[in-house]
Amino acid sequence: MSYYGRCIEIVIEQLDKFKPEKDSPELFLEAVSTSLQALSPQKQAFVTELLSGCLKYRKLLAIVVDAFYVRDGQLCLWADYSLFQVLCYLATFQLDELGFQLFCSIVRALPAGKTCKFLRFFFSTLNLCSWIKDEWSLIYTPAHVQENWIEPLLRWQPEVQGLLDQLEGGSAHQAALSKVQAKLTEPREFSLTTPRPRAIPVPDPVPTVAKPRPVPRSTYQEPREQQQLQLIKRSNRLKAEELLLLANREELRCAMPRPHGGPPTQDSKQQLRPQSALPRIRKTPKLTFYRPDHVPVKLNAAAILREGALYRRQVEKELQRVDKLVDGHGDISEFLEWQERMQAKDRAEQLAMSECRRLQGKLSHEEAVLARQHVLQENKQKADQKKEQTAELMLQCAERRLREDRAMKELAEQVAEAQKNVKVAQMKLVKSRRQIVQEMTDESRELLQRSMKAAEEEHRRRSELISQLRALETRPSRKGKLVDLTQIPGYGLEGEMSVAELRERLALLKETQKREEEERRDQIIRDKRTKSEELLNTMEQISLCRMAVGRTAALRYVGTEAFKLKTQMQLLGTQVSRTTFCHVTPGN
Template identity: 70%
Template structure:
């Protein structure tokens, strides 16, 4: 083991000296060969072969070693980087030639814990078949990587795993180093000189502070803008209270009746209204702001779109007026018929809504009955299922006993087969050891031949490099005189000198600048024309909006005057559905009375049937309240119209 340890240490020492930026691999090998002349030829050939292989496949080895330091070897020192490179090279490229026994001797000659960690990481089948294969395939071809490196490593993986187990046993039996007690530091006293007494210092003069300016009075006064805001708020509040008072007076005027014999004087009316008027609660934090009458700013597209809309409406109105002038009929009869049809449609919609509500309630009652029938059927099916489950459990127990008997017989057969396998493995191991010894002798001869061939190739490369460097050192004349006024004379159309080309480019830029200015003037004129057109369109839009607002107000007044509360729907379908719902409810209550009383249980949430019944009850109550509200509004509207007419 000492022999292999010295060889590996020599290779590691040479790898640590190699710097790729200073010299090439060939020159470094020549220097290393010259430095190893004192060693024996066999040892020197082995070291040079391993060193040249590590330099040639440095990129492949760096992939594995860098990943090892990043994942599993965080605690390993970086000084062992070259050691892991050498072990990785021997396992990947020289394991077949060296033989497994020689490889084991080399591994055992190194630190046990480091070798166990690295071999366990490198020969992990998951790492070999996943990211190591992918990273090596980026450098060499995939087929070459799989056939020459990955597959051999996977074949040697069982033997290497046995070696890792042996290393773990050795590491477990090693005695732990005894901890020596650290030497305690003994403190010593300092040899300090006695300080001299300090002289009393002369007091420094107190500096005079400049007189500060007084704080201006404006600091404690409220700003003018804040005062204006407060005045505006008070004015707005007073105005809002006055408007609210007037609104309350108007409401009480309609609500308070007067006796027949009482004269309605202005003074008595005001006194009575003030006496009956409720007290207004004032809130000190109420703030009112002035509403701004600034119109909404529209963009060009919105203005044009609205202008075209009003233009179409005006054209349609003019066409309608022309038709009326020519003798066309009025639409009053059609509108009256349309109102009647709409009233009938509303009544039909109310009846249809009531029908849907009653149908939902009917379906709810039917669902409750169906759910009870389904619960009874499910109970019968559950009893039948329990009987079938008991039979199946008995059959499963019998089948499990039969399977246990068959498993015992299979275990006895496997034990006999394992005994035969161990004998075959011992015989195979003896044959492999004999083959390894023969291969080692052949590998030594091949190493010597390859070292001589590499030396000859390196000498030839050095001669070629010296010749190339001699050619590079020859002086070369650089530089060329250029005349910008001379025409090249290539025989092309429009050929000119550089000076003429520059003059023509300047003229072309000047013409482009004049064209841009003309286009800019045209664009400005077009913008002004469009802005004037937009102003005209905005004026027309404001006029049309005012007219449309007045017409909408008139239509709203007519609609308020003609609205009436809808009558409750009375239809044959509704009456029939109500009758069916009552019958189903009676049937459900009869079935509930016949069912036996359930056993008392713990408190649980309300069932879904009760929640649905409560939902339908609340829905029906809300519909009744809404109908009463509409009737009250209609009666109040009629009373208000009568008061206005009076």
């Protein structure tokens, strides 16, 4: 067990040293083979085979190991990445060659917790048949993946699951023994000194706050102007009520009938005076109404437009109401009758539906009983078929085990023969690789010589160019330069022009911009004028609407007051007629 554990440790160390972005696998294997000369030939062959296989199939192994770290191995260390790669390679490519017994010994030589967790994740049927197969099929052909890798893994799954159960049971038993044998710690009390009693703190002095100013009385009182307005309103109302009462009494006195149609006598005056409690009518001065000193608030454009829109909506609503009344939407009794009929119809339908659901429930209950009986019969038939299939599978498993035992014996013989010829093959491989390295060094030396020659030629060419530039700089040149503003530079650009033409175009552009600004200013002035005209029109409409609303309110108020006067006159007339009748009857 320690033999295979040491070999796998060497492979993990070499895999940790390999950098795929810098090292090539062939050169790395040669360097490793030279460093493993101290090992025995059998160990050296096992290590090189494991290392070459892990480097060859590192893409396939990386897919499984990365998924393990994402899903089940979130608590595992990234330092064990190479260990999981080696386990995945052994289970996928070497399990059939090594045999299950040798594989078990290799797994037992490794840490039990890590290996069990990874192998249980890797040999899961759901993972093998779903995403592992799909990801490997993107690199190799699906038929090759299914035939050479997935099917052997599924075939070895039961044995590997049993091995994992044994390892987990043994680790749990060892953990239980270690827990029992562990020495318990005995707690001791701390030798702490008793703290001193705390002194009672001196209370802080209460800070003196400055006395606040009292709230002024004007805060809770109405303004003087508002009080004066209320007094004036109240006095005006009292004066109006007195005038109305005097006018009513004057009308009643004029309407009182005289006895026998002649002038009133002294007796009749004496008889009428105690019963008619009408006061004397006094002449009152003209009414004076209060006119406010403040000018009404000037409305802004938004307020004017808002009030105009309000009156427009009111007019539209009134027109719609009139149209509905013309169309005959006033009576609601027909709608109530229709509503009662529809509610009665809905209640009848609900009763029918409830009865239908009750019958359907009975039918579904009977159908469920029949279906349960049918399912029981089908389950009995399936159980009988399953028993027959299990018996056949047991026979097939026994035959397969016999065949596998024979194959394992043949494989062991082949491995023994191959181990004899390993040393010869290794010597041939080392010679061929040395020859390849010698050829590569010769080619690299030739490439270096060519690059050196090219660098020398480039340096010579640059030195010649520098000498020519320096000679050109030493030549005398004219400092002054004649400039023609009407001449085109001739750089070959699109839309090229002279300086004079450019100045003219700039002047024309400024004139057009100035003209556009003036036109825009005129347009703004026109827009302001139109807006002010619209506001004036809306103000006129609002004033008309207000006058109409005030007129309707005044007419409504006058009508109500006239109705009240009429009713009072009728009541007073009835009282006067009764009194006159009572006084006239005794004279007759």
